[in-house]
Amino acid sequence: MRAVVFEEFGKPAEVREVPDPAPAEHGVVVRVEATGLCRSDWHGWMGHDADIVLPHVPGHELAGVVEAVGARVTGRRPGDRVTVPFVCACGTCPACAAGDQQVCERQTQPGFSHWGSFAQYVALDHADVNLVAIPDGMAYATAAGLGCRFATAFRAVVQQGRVAAGQWVAVHGCGGVGLSAVMIAAAAGARVVAVDISPGALELARRFGAAHCLDARTVPDTAAAVRELTGGGAHLSLDALGSPLTCAASVNSLRRRGRHVQVGLLPSADGTTAVPMARAVALELELLGSHGMAAHTYPGMLELVRSGALRPDLLVTSVIGLDAAPAALAAMADAPGAGVTVVEPWA
Ligand SMILES: NC(=O)c1ccc[n+]([C@@H]2O[C@H](COP(=O)([O-])OP(=O)(O)OC[C@H]3O[C@@H](n4cnc5c(N)ncnc54)[C@H](O)[C@@H]3O)[C@@H](O)[C@H]2O)c1
Ligand SMILES: [Zn+2]
Ligand SMILES: [Zn+2]
Incomplete structure (x- = not known):
């Protein structure tokens, strides 16, 4: 073959x-x-x-x-x-x-x-x-x-993320996983803020139901922008790229008692990634992984x-x-x- x-x-x-x-x-x-x-x-x-x-x-x-x-x-x-x-x-x-x-x-x-x-x-x-x-x-x-990616996003948004109608969902990285997540969250009745650095990806995110699209090349602090757009922060936020930057932005996008779901892989020499844990404690955030x-x-x-x-x-x-x-x-x-x-x- x-x-x-x-x-x-x-x-x-x-x-x-x-x-x-x-x-x-x-x-x-x-x-x-x-x-x-x-x-x-x-x-x-x-x-x-x-x-x-x-x-x-x-x-x-x-x-x-x-x-x-x-x-x-x-x-x-x-x-x-x-x-x-x-x-x-x-x-x-x-x-x-x-x-x-x-x-x-x-x-x-x-x-x-x-x-x-x-x-x-x-x-x-x-x-x-x-x-x-x-x-x-x-x-x-x-x-x-x-x-x-479609099934992974479904588990991340629905099973791990426990999305509910009317909630705010932030999706950091709108490739295969992220666009699927946007579509799935919007179908569940959530309001979605999509973040990417590609205008083409953001255009697709809007087509698949995102209420707001943020270009991380021109919005320096995407987490602050998500908090502003959502009246205090997302209920659920995904890192659908996998980078220390988008992971932290996702955690920092959340409101009190919000849920972060890490989908993007985070390779590093020692297997660890810096996460804003002080915020996780003070706001009682849930930090979840999702795997297929x-x-x-x-x-x-x-x-x-x-x-x-x-x-x-x-x-x-x-x-x-x-x-x-x-x-x-x-x-x-x-x-x-x-x-x-x-x-x-x-x-
Ligand atoms: N946990 C799992 O089970 C699972 C399953 C599938 C994929 N993954 C992982 O999920 C991640 C996403 O996979 P994919 O195939 O959707 O990737 P992709 O390359 O299709 O999408 C990544 C997106 O992130 C965007 N991006 C790049 N830099 C950015 C930034 N600074 N801020 C915001 N967006 C940015 C890119 O423009 C692109 O649209 C990867 O790490 C992949 O390995 C994990
Ligand atoms: Zn895959
Ligand atoms: Zn087994």
């Missing part, structure tokens, strides 16, 4: 022929029809993920068709249209038993713990626990986002997609072939955001 491969972190990846994957006993191989370019792929390529063994094939936000099925899989057949939460849970550890597959103790992740979906085929573990059927009529390019979303909680999100309340199809602004993927991955270092790019490996 053809796949995007890198031999060294941060050095150009290339498309080459590699052996086709085979399914584990509990797993499947999926023919990849679409795979989103998520900033986590960029983090992996930069060497920020300790699980990655070189040479490596990135890609974790995917949709496609089941091609081959392991001997112990009972619920899936070749030909099934599927996506998968990028956290592939084991299904049996204490976290899984508690329903928290998104933080499974024995999770695997395509594109991180093993070769991913910037390829024509990808192997996925514990298929009966993790695979999610794609609704009839949904395009693969749309369904791919349900594998990572468990497959068994997808039906609630999919029902909102079916009803038209959520439109993940509108997030996709660019579709490219596998040959263009290495450059698109490298360009994430400094390209301004403007929607979601999807790779179609068979195009």
Whole structure:
């Protein structure tokens, strides 16, 4: 099969022929029809993920068709249209038993713990626990986002963030995660303040329901601006980029007893990030993390997609072939955001 491969972190990846994957006993191989370019792929390529063994094939936000099925899989057949939460849970550890597959103790992740979906085929573990059927009529390019950023944003806003109608929600960083969060929060009846440095991203945020858009290049203190616009601060705020700056801005955007949800990854040499904890104490803030979303909680999100309340199809602004993927991955270092790019490996 053809796949995007890198031999060294941060050095150009290339498309080459590699052996086709085979399914584990509990797993499947999926023919990849679409795979989103998520900033986590960029983090992996930069060497920020300790699980990655070189040479490596990135890609974790995917949709496609089941091609081959392991001997112990009972619920899936070749030909099934599927996506998968990028956290592939084991299904049996204490976290899984508690329903928290998104933080499974024995999770695997395509594109991180093993070769991913910037390829024509990808192997996925514990298929009966993790695979999610794609609704009839949904395009693969749309369904791919349900594998990572759309579902991650849904968990961050709805499950972890406990959004409620009439509340103020601030979203710092309006790329794939952030724009999804804007759409999901607005659909829940919240009033959204979107923050980005890209006019294109902010235009999309407005289209997806943001009441206010702040350009961080011209608004020096975005947290103060959010507090001003919301009459004292947001009830819920997300760092949907992942940087010490946006993390602090998100925490500082909150009103008393507000909730910060950290979605963006924060790589650092010692694994720590400075957070305005004095404010968290004085205002009794909640600081939460959010990591993907468990497959068994997808039906609630999919029902909102079916009803038209959520439109993940509108997030996709660019579709490219596998040959263009290495450059698109490298360009994430400094390209301004403007929607979601999807790779179609068979195009
Ligand atoms: N926790 C999880 O489960 C999970 C899942 C998916 C992605 N992520 C992480 O979430 C983050 C976002 O991923 P993505 O694919 O949406 O990224 P993206 O590159 O699509 O979006 C990032 C956005 O942030 C904007 N931005 C850059 N500098 C900014 C600043 N100073 N202030 C405000 N906005 C700024 C960019 O213009 C862009 O629109 C990444 O760190 C990714 O690794 C985490
Ligand atoms: Zn992702
Ligand atoms: Zn588990």
